[in-house]
Amino acid sequence: MKKRSYNQACSLATALDLIGERWTWLILRGLLTGPKRYKDLLDQLPGIGTNLLATRMKDLVWLGIAEKSGNGRQAAYQLTAIGEQLRPISHALINWGRNFPDHAGADAQSRPQWDMLAIEAMFRPERAGGISVVMEFVLSGFVFHLAIRNQQCRAVIGPAVSPDVRITSDSATLIAIGNRETTVQSAEEKIHLKIDGDRNAFSLLFDLFE
Amino acid sequence: MKKRSYNQACSLATALDLIGERWTWLILRGLLTGPKRYKDLLDQLPGIGTNLLATRMKDLVWLGIAEKSGNGRQAAYQLTAIGEQLRPISHALINWGRNFPDHAGADAQSRPQWDMLAIEAMFRPERAGGISVVMEFVLSGFVFHLAIRNQQCRAVIGPAVSPDVRITSDSATLIAIGNRETTVQSAEEKIHLKIDGDRNAFSLLFDLFE
């Protein structure tokens, strides 16, 4: 059973042979928000065949892009250093995909972790010189936080130890504010947005992100 | 006849719906080295079905990623502004693919235009401050040139108007020199490398590129 390959002496073709198949990038999207168990990956990949996920994971581990820690019911997959190198590329692809905002239909699936990675992608390091801040988000009940330091931004699942600000909202509201379709004040009045802590830290959200 | 889609409200999934299918990135690779006719694209895509290339091109044009100029046998495809935004992403994928130098088998296909794009990908703008130089390459008979200015590098098919240096060689030799597996002097003695013009400009090749 030989794997299909472009069979070209080209690094782009090599990359596509390894991570260009259907679902692979979306598996990586799952791993880019932290280690995941098989079931957690499945939950973020609606429509994938369970066998396909299993073979993809075997390939990714074999290639040294992901690795498996623990086994049995505690087994979890995480990115290796080489897999982690795909993070900026995924950011770029996400930002490119925003050229087509109307692509997703009304019946499209959604997961808060996808928004989390999208926020990380929108970070603009060149605007973050000298800024150090931790923002905690509660988007439709899903909790994560952004740690911004040294012109780097990393999104992590779960609450922050000591956040400068906690933002309770949903992704649609934040997008609407970002697009100037609504105001912070209006969103707060409609209880679509709640800001706890340093409001200046909250306003950084619109300075440091696209 | 509906197209297969991940159907997710996620910009990464959107991007993959549009350019994540088999062959699409390699079609873009062809267009990233300049406008191409149907036949020229085919030549760079060994193994693709002609029907598949036709449908892919129709999709890319429909999406506004590529556009068709002229028609009949003079028709040519080129990238739109949105398609051009994929250039840095292709560079990043190429550089990531170089983590797996042994992937391509001995029977792998190769085309000089792939090397041309790979060289463009290896350019390090942060090392090119204040440098302005034009290098012409003749790799195994294929002619292109690099124009470096304002910390940008663009590879263009064909000879340069007034190159600072002309480098006649082949990609294997340049890679070997870059990896310190051979020296410039040795390559010149074996007539695997010929340098016409400013030798200092040639040495920039190893300063400005990875």
Place this chain on the structure above:
DNA sequence: CTGCATCCGCCTCGATACTG
């Protein structure tokens, strides 16, 4: 219940032949 493996129908792909 999680973490897969097996099986099967279907859709996409790959190759060739053919047309304007």
Place this chain on the structure above:
DNA sequence: CAGTATCGAGGCGGATGCAG
């Protein structure tokens, strides 16, 4: 040269089974 038509092969999607 620039595609279209056709058809066999193989990867994918969904359901099911099963071991730890």
